[in-house]
Amino acid sequence: MKAIECLKYGDVEYLVLSDVEKPAPKDHEVLIKICATSVTTSDVLIRRMNEPLIPKLILQIIFGFGRPRNPVLGMVTSGIVERKGKDVTLFEIGDEVFAYGSISPTKRRFGSYAEYICLPEDWNIALKPVNLSFGEAAAIPYGGLLASHLLKKTSINKNDKVLIYGASGSIGTMAIQLAKHVGAHVTSVCSSRNFELVTSLGSDKMIDYTKKNAEKQLERYKYVIDAVGNSKSSKLKEKSKKALTPNGKYISIDHGTPLTPKEAFFKLKTLAEQNKIKPVIDSIYPLEKMAEAHKYVEMGHKRGNVVITIE
Numbered sequence: 501m502k503a504i505e506c507l508k509y510g511d512v513e514y515l516v517l518s519d520v521e522k523p524a525p526k527d528h529e530v531l532i533k534i535c536a537t538s539v540t541t542s543d544v545l546i547r548r549m550n551e552p553l554i555p556k557l558i559l560q561i562i563f564g565f566g567r568p569r570n571p572v573l574g575m576v577t578s579g580i581v582e583r584k585g586k587d588v589t590l591f592e593i594g595d596e597v598f599a600y601g602s603i604s605p606t607k608r609r610f611g612s613y614a615e616y617i618c619l620p621e622d623w624n625i626a627l628k629p630v631n632l633s634f635g636e637a638a639a640i641p642y643g644g645l646l647a648s649h650l651l652k653k654t655s656i657n658k659n660d661k662v663l664i665y666g667a668s669g670s671i672g673t674m675a676i677q678l679a680k681h682v683g684a685h686v687t688s689v690c691s692s693r694n695f696e697l698v699t700s701l702g703s704d705k706m707i708d709y710t711k712k713n714a715e716k717q718l719e720r721y722k723y724v725i726d727a728v729g730n731s732k733s734s735k736l737k738e739k740s741k742k743a744l745t746p747n748g749k750y751i752s753i754d755h756g757t758p759l760t761p762k763e764a765f766f767k768l769k770t771l772a773e774q775n776k777i778k779p780v781i782d783s784i785y786p787l788e789k790m791a792e793a794h795k796y797v798e799m800g801h802k803r804g805n806v807v808i809t810i811e
Contacts, residue, residue, distance in 0.1 A: 501519070501521075502518070502614065502615050502810075503517075503519075503613060503615065504516065504518070504787060504790040505518045505571040506546075508567045509547065512794045515547065515791045517788055520572065523617065523618040524583075525583055525584060525588075525618045528585055529620050529621065530597075530621055530625070531582050532597060533579050533581075533615065534579040534612060534614060534616060534810045535580065536638035536808065537576050537577060537578070538576045538639060538670075538806060538807050538808060539785075540576070540642045540805075542575075543575075544797050546559070546563055546568065570611060572610060573613050574601075574610060575601035575608065575609070575641075575642070576599075576600060576642055578635070579597065579634065580595070580597070581593055582616070584621075591621055596627065597625055597628055598634075599625035599641070600624040601619060603623050603624050604760070605757050613787070613808070624641065624645075624760060626766060626769050627769075629772045629773045631773060631775065632779070634809075635809060636781065638808075640777075643804070644674045644764075644765075644777070645758070646727075647674035647727070648674075648768065649759055650671070650725050651675065651678050651682075654723050654749070658683035659684075660685065660723070661720070662721060662722060662725060663686075663687045663724045663740055664679070664687070664703075665689040665709075665736075666728035667698050668694035668697055668804070669727060669802065669804070670802075671728075672690070672698075672728075673697070676698060680702035684723075687703070688703040688707070689707050689709050691708055691709065691801075692706075697803055697804075701778075715735055718740060718743040720743055720744060720748070721743055722745050722747070723750075724741060724743065724749075779804070780805060781805050782803045783807070784809055785807075785808055786809055786811070787808055
């Protein structure tokens with residue numbers, strides 16, 4: 501089968517289209533013919549592997565030294581069940597599904613930068629919402645699960661003021677929708693070119709982090725949610741960390757290891773089916789253009805998700 505392999509850590513030139521062995525499902529696994537995946541910020545972080553020494557060492561212990569242990573990256577899958585193991589009961593051949601290759605910090609599987617992938621039937625895998633295309637379904641798991649992880653650290657009551665820093669990315673666009681779903685008054689921090697997008701997702705107020713004295717627009721918030729972490733900062737961001745009510749809380753995506761439990765995954769599926777959340781797609785690339793997609797995501801200005809289609 502065709503797959504994109506990361507031959508070594510570093511530049512996008514090490515992402516190479518290869519012919520690799522097609523996987524076969526084990527007894528409790530399904531073989532999925534992948535129709536779409538996505539390039540996430542985490543994918544780029546792993547491929548570059550240019551973190552400071554200690555974080556880099558930890559990452560290489562997890563993912564492999566010199567090159568990824570599994571050279572086929574990608575954890576987001578949307579496609580069709582082609583085969584199933586003899587003990588699989590939850591899915592049938594021909595089912596349209598979407599999935600995320602992690603259910604805990606110790607149970608994860610890469611490999612969606614390819615035509616096929618095998619996943620255990622009891623992981624984060626479900627029937628694709630019928631109201632979504634394969635590309636749209638591939639734009640839900642990463643941002644949705646990480647936003648869910650952030651929101652789980654809150655106890656939002658109706659009309660609580662919530663600030664979301666990095667509101668136009670894959671995590672931020674989902675965080676807006678999930679916060680609005682539980683009744684928050686949301687202020688989105690992004691550039692003015694994304695004001696229309698975040699407004700369409702329910703944002704009540706916007707702050708352009710590129711503007712001079714933008715920090716003067718800050719109010720007091722019950723929660724400040726940082727959806728970009730240490731990868732981006734500004735004077736506004738530093739001020740926002742302290743723009744809290746007496747019992748307010750600052751929550752960063754870099755605080756601890758994000759959890760991706762099944763209940764959060766299936767909640768996202770339900771909300772998508774009910775049109776309570778909608779995936780945001782910035783751009784779509786074919787598998788053969790994976791290096792270009794990585795280069796675009798690496799620039800740090802994508803809106804929502806970058807989707808890869810696989811024919």
